[in-house]
Amino acid sequence: MKKLGHKMILASAGSGKTYALTNRFVQLLACGAPPERIVALTFTRKAAGEFFDEILNKLARAAGDAGEARRIGADIGEPQLGTADFLRMLRAMVDTMHRLSLGTLDGFFARVVRAFPLELGLGGDFEILQEHGSRLERQRVLRQLFARAGGELDDAQKEFVEAFKRATFGAEEKRLAARLDRFIDEHQNLYLDAPEAAAWGNPARIWPDGSAWLEKSGDLKGAAEVIRRWAAGESEKQRKRWDDFLAAFEAWAPGAMLPKALEYILAKAFEAWTALGEEDVELVIERKKQTLPPDIGAAVKALVRAVFAGELMRRLEMTQGIHTVLSGYEAVYHDLVRRAGKLTFADVQRLLMPESGAPKLAVGGGTEDGRLFVDWRLDAKFDHWLLDEFQDTSHGQWSVLRNLIDEAVQDPEGRRSLFYVGDVKQAIYAWRGGDPRLFREIFDHYNEVAPGMIEEGRLDKSWRSGPAIVEVVNKVFGDTAVLARLVPPVAAERWTREWRDHESAKPQLGGHVVWLHGDDDEARAASTLRLLMEIEPLERGLSAAVLVQSNDAATWLADYLRREGGLPAVAASDLHVCTDNPLTTALLALLQAAAHPGDRFAWEQVRMTPLAGVIAQWGDAGESMLTRDVLQQVHAEGFARTVETWLRRLEPMIAADDVFSRERARQLTEAAVAFDVTGSREVAEFLQFAERHVVRDAETAAVVRVMTIHKSKGLGFDVVVLPDLEGSSLSTRRRDGLAVQRAADRSVGWVLDMPPKLFHENDTVLAGNVAEAEADAAYEKLCLFYVALTRAKRAMYLITKPVGEKSVSMNFPRLLTETLGTAGGGATTMIGAWACERAFAEGDPKWFEAIKPMDESEDAVGNLIGIEVLAVGSGSVRHPARTPSGTKAGLVSGISLFGAGGSGAANFGTALHQAFAVVEWGGATAEVFAAWKAEGFGDPVIAEAHACLESPGLAEVFKSEKAAEVWRERMFEIVLDGQWITGVFDRVVLERNEAGQVIRATVYDFKTDRVGTEDIAQVLARYSGQMAIYRQAVARLTGLAEVRVRCALVLTALRRVVEVEPLGAD
Amino acid sequence: MSSPRLHVLPWNQPLVHAVVARLADGWSGAGPLDLSDTLVVVPTAQAGRRLREALAGHAANYQQAVFPPRVVMPDGLTTLGAAAGGTASRMELLLAWTETLRRADLEMLREVFPVDPPEVNFAWATRLAREFMRLQTTLSENGLRMADVTERAGENFPEAERWRQLGELEAACEAALAGHGLRDPQLVKIECARNPVPPAGVARIFVAGTPDPLPLALQMLAAHAAAGVPVEVLVSGPAGRDEEAALFDEWGRPVAAAWAGKAFSPEDFERRVRLCADPATQADVIVSCARGYTPPGGRLGVGVADPEVLPPLENGLARAGVPAFNPEGRPRRDGALHTLLSALAGLVVRDPPFAAVAALMHCPDVLAWLGGSPAKLLEALDDLHARNLPPALSVARAQAHDPALAKALDAIALLRGTLLKGTFADAVRAALTEIFKERRFDQSRVEDVHAIEAAQAWGEVLTELDAAVQRFPELAAADVWELALRALGDSQRFDEKPDGAVELQGWLELLWDDVPHLIVAGMNDGRVPEAVVGDAFLPEGLRERLGLKTNAARFARDAYLLHALAAVRSEGRGRIDLLVGKTSAAGDPLRPSRLLLQCADAGLPARVAYLFSAAEAARPNPAWRRAWKLTPRTDAEIKSLSVTSFRDYLKCPFRFYLKRGLRMEAVDPQKAELDAMDFGTLCHAALEAMGRPDSPVRDCTDAAVLRGFLLEELEGAARATFGNSLVLPLVVQLESARQRLAKAAEVQAQLRADGWVIDRTEWPFEINVGGLPVRGKIDRIDRNELTGEVRVIDYKTSDKPVNPEDAHVRSPKRAEDVETLPEFARFKADDGDQMIWVDLQLPLYLEAVAAEFGHAVACGYFNLPKAAGETGVSVWNGYNADVQAAAMRCAEGVAAAVRARRFWPPAELPPENDDFAQLFLHGAEASVDWPVEGNA
């Protein structure tokens, strides 16, 4: 095939990334690559699906239309291609659909692991745990961890408690379970990245050359005394400062908040740290200069150092404690969950990471040691790699793929290729491992070896946004000087290095960008509403979104827009469909009330709903019956059917036109179906599951979508409102996590619960780490803002608090202020009928007026595809099926069912039946015995069968008559009274006349139950239905009248034959 | 020597009818249709059922009945005539494999196990054993054993050594079986096929409508044919001699080359094939069609190729009142007996954890066995849990005071004893007999019949297990339980088919269905045709080499099936509809079946454009709507108030009513540790003891002694409530309480040294406020022996220290319209600022003590927060008579409002700050239908 080089593409927002990817794919096909040898990986399954659809549609268009073929051919640099070529490619794609490696990274990894379970140390196949499954597992693990055998804490538990105390040092926690849950949420991934204790809170790792702060302090009492004496001679105010300092020092224990009195002096001391103790040092204490002679300086230094050391020691210990707590949890989790073959996608990935000891992946079918050759097991050679959204790829993911891609890139014949695309300006997934630096590193890595090996491509033309939007984006993100002022230099430099001014590919697209001021949430929400009311995007058939920074804000704003403006706003965050409406919450309360009848909350809630009426129908005992009724159904049939049953009972109480509640009802059932699969029948677990269960609203155009900026990535809207841009500094690092120092290869050097600023800024190592984290945070915040500002196609409305003259906060509004300027401030812009005071505007305020409202009648709700019903009359006959024994009636006791006799007796009975079937006529002959032996009957069966054959009471059954014929264990099929009956005769004896006609028939049915004489009437009653069927069947089969068919039960235990009279004979 | 004869039955006629006609060929209708000498091979059990039904129906046309043929599936054919004795059961084979794997020297098997498994134990071994058994079964399709693979795979087989080692393992497993006189069932099958004995009494054999029989079965049939038994192969296909030959091989298998490229192009393709957004939409489409048939049985059939469609479909049909039947049954894993047994398994550990006991007690059968009122019993159980957090059965029993609960726990302890006695099977039988000894199962009730069948299935499991365990006795009790539960769980339960039911069948069953209208859901790639991609042992390349079923063969088979299903319903004889899902239930994208993309080149672009277009969700996205408003009881009486309830009323009168009137309090069965209230109570107990008149440390100023006292009291209180054995979180919480009390001891020592004497502790009082009795208990009253001052103290154990003033009053919020608050809730502070009451606890205390201590009493909190340094007394500074008067005005206002039953309107609170959030959706006021004054 034709060679296609390697390519890296930096694609800006809206610049047709998917277009580039599909083109590459088609280009590979055009060059002769077999589709199954192309691996195309992306992050979400939705994206993968759209990608696949897009490739096929593109090929189909080109295959069906010469013009399209020319256009697409030109696009991919193969203008000679014609429809026939594209048809060939299309056919190839279609035929190999099942073998394509086109999906998510997670899916790809799972496929590899599935093919190599034993090689990767798994015990065999595994199942993937989804969100709810892993929650459930976590709870089981915690339960196991908390349970104790025999009253005493075992060693592991003692260690765990100790570790927990250390982990929460000084700030002991009274809620262990809750805190632990948080620990796991916050730190589990980090732990799995760096499971070895040596990385956690280890001073030797953090300060390889030692830390001055951790050196032993000298005589602190003495030092305090020296200071006290010296301060006594100072001014009143200053003396008090020093006394307070000393008192606080004495009272202080590491772990407590640093008291103001300590902090004050500490800060002063750090200001003059090097000189302190060496020479006279002047400090400003209480706004007055005060000179500290060297001896006093040294004493102060000693105390400060002691505090610093105390704080650091505490942080180190807490960090170690957290590690021990996590490893205690992980040990149990590993035993209980992973070893049982339940893995999360993260586990799957980790199994493949060379860092965790996995063999490298390779193709080529070789036998080189220590590699896993994927081509044989996966039935595919991977020649070409297409990686999407590469900025979100984590280092771990890359490490799994690296060897395979290495092979491709370094293929000596150049028959293989790499293509990766993404936007480092949209790297907003660092918190879940996305590592945008890889983008450039990989490029540099290969090109260093062979310059030009990977070609760099750029896509900076936006096919999404009109000129007004692009203009503003360029202003805000292209101003190097401002960025350098507002964010840490490293971050600014990283940003600027990859920045290119954008261009709109749709210069004709009218649009508008306005920046408005709003003092608080309420005011900004009101402006948002007003904007939407004026523009009426939905009425004009335009899509609209309001982007915010948190899910809570989204929920609140959506509610505001609905409540105050009646807008069809949907918080496009996850909908908690089981708990957001009265119908399903009532059903959940019902389950709770049933399983936990002491729950007065649940009970009263049930009583407030129409459920009360349903229960009342059961009479006074209704409520007390609920527990039994519900638990019985849940245990026998699961939650889905139980929920369905109750929904049916409630159906009459729901308004006929209440589509919403019925939809929620259906969704609750759907959730229950998903839960039932887990096998759990615990109501509490189901309720928890239901509370967490979320569904995304189906995407319809006719709503204003309110969502987080994070969720908006990849989407575009005609109108975007950004009313939630306030917030902390651009370089605020995440506070909930532990500080992590990683080496260039991303391995974890050390982990530390970072002490507060006063401390870390005075330690070079820690300060370095914090600066890096802040730079990363700033970069990610810029990315987030970039994503926010690039969602709009036509119009964008920014609403922020005005930035005060003296404000020093380095946040989004500030960035806007510095880049867009305040020149236009105070002027008024007319948006529809609203004269609003703007801070900045660009474009045409009347842009939307040209777009006329759509016809109301166009209904957005999809129609159910109808399927015609066939004309009545056609059809095939179906008979209800019965078996004669299915007509059994009567009661079976629990004892006989479960007792030692139960199944044993059934088996014994079956064996006895089989033993009798061996016998044609007469007694227990030698042949019969031989046959019994050969069939493998046990001695008790043989003994009993033998005894029956010998017993006079049963003699008639096996006695031979002349001209008699016998059916043994004979099956029959018959339609009787419209019912299809399948049965087996135990033994039927037929007598024939000279002419060979059947003249009499006797049906013997063996009953091996242990019955007494007194039970005979009952037995007859129980089997009368069955025998009536036999009688009819034999009559039909032999042509006899029913009266000529004799039926008899052979009661083996009693050795008696009991006549069964025809029904109605008595 | 003869060979099989292929008959192509015309496929414009339902297969089952054509087969019946063939079988009954020559039968005149006089006398029964006797086919006892005939053996018919059919693809599935359901096909066999259809055939027998059709035969019965055919005979019924002549007022006759049938002696049916022997009907077997290809797999069953291979064991026909084999002696049953000496063949290992599934369980025995599993245990033999397990034993083999546990004993294997992995060092010698490095191609199979390149790295050591995490642990060589039962769980690992059984999991792998099942995998290997599956592998053996697949290989035996074509009569192969693991040991044969290397040779059969031929040249350049990269995994030759791996398979050789697998062969060794297999041999070891066979040896293990042989040691017990047993043989591997797959081996028995293969050998049977090698030396086939025609089954006794069979005069002719038909292979009917079986497009992919096992090669092994064919080998056997060929031998029978060669031995002179006539073998006829019946397959439905297009008429016309030339074509037949090319389309099927002699066994009626679709020839891959002929079917793979065959275009599926019904004229009205786009009306036959529908794109649906998701499984629920597919279900909706079917349900709405099924409603048009009353009843659908025999007229409409549904094929479900994607199992995800089944649940919404079954639920949708049930909701629409359309009877439905799934012949595949349901696994017993979902049934009550399995749940009960799983719960019993939880008892078989030393001192079973409380959770296991609770799980068992929630089993309806156990509740019935325990007798009495299930609701009361469970309530007592939850109560015990909430109060005492017992970790295990023994502790729970010791703490249970409710007589019924105590009795139940005793019974469970006894039951546990039963479970531990004797062999596994005997023990479980005894336990179940105990539980069900009073029960009578009524064979005329469907639920009971299911229970009976489950019990029988369990009996079979026990019998099989008993036999297996005797041979492989090295099993731990937990392992046996696991095996037994799994075996029961995997067994299927079959429902009875309701009259007129629409049948929901798998793809491979459809060929035998004769309904005129067929809808097939889930026509998605990977389902139809099924495709295996990537396998740890048998990748496609190896399957090909070994002659096992390949993706290509599956494709050909399914292409044939699709054509056959459509052909029989073409030309006005019926209708077939094919539904293609766009996404799975979880939203993952699906692709249409490749079968649907088989068409002439010219049509392909249009076909692709159609099948890969976006499917609009048919589901409505309706606006939020309230199904109903809540109608709480309005008659709950509130005859007295507790001091703390004022806070509730001031926060929200309606929630006050729910809490204090309706007493709505939730139970948390998953409670794993003390909640804030429990924690406070525990600390209070120690502090109270310290201040009692008889307390030895009342006047103590030595922090160490005080600490010793407090900690001992704490220990005692904890032990009294929780016993000696604490759940782990409690250990930690107790430690936290110790720290707080230790610090409190220091503070107390100082207080005493400063002259503060504890005058009262836990001082109960009742005063009348606005006509309602108000009750409370004051934690402590201190009197300073030096100054004579008196102050009322309340202990606070929240994490952060609380300032009493902040806890009681607040300033108006920005933009808050104070006028909307009741007048009594507001007052002007000394400085003229508007203040609002939040709580009245301390003022009410002061009111209560006034009679005895006068009005010059101070008040405050004794904080025992998380941070030890912040422990101490926080006094309400600036408290004066005016404030007290305002507080009492407020208290009277609240009392009057309560008496007047003014609980409306509710406050609108943010959900995270609302204990009743689950009731109030989209606004509290809007959620409830409350009779406003005048209407009440």
Ligand code: SF4
């Ligand atoms: S995680 Fe568990 S199951 Fe997975 S490899 Fe490690 S030990 Fe095996």
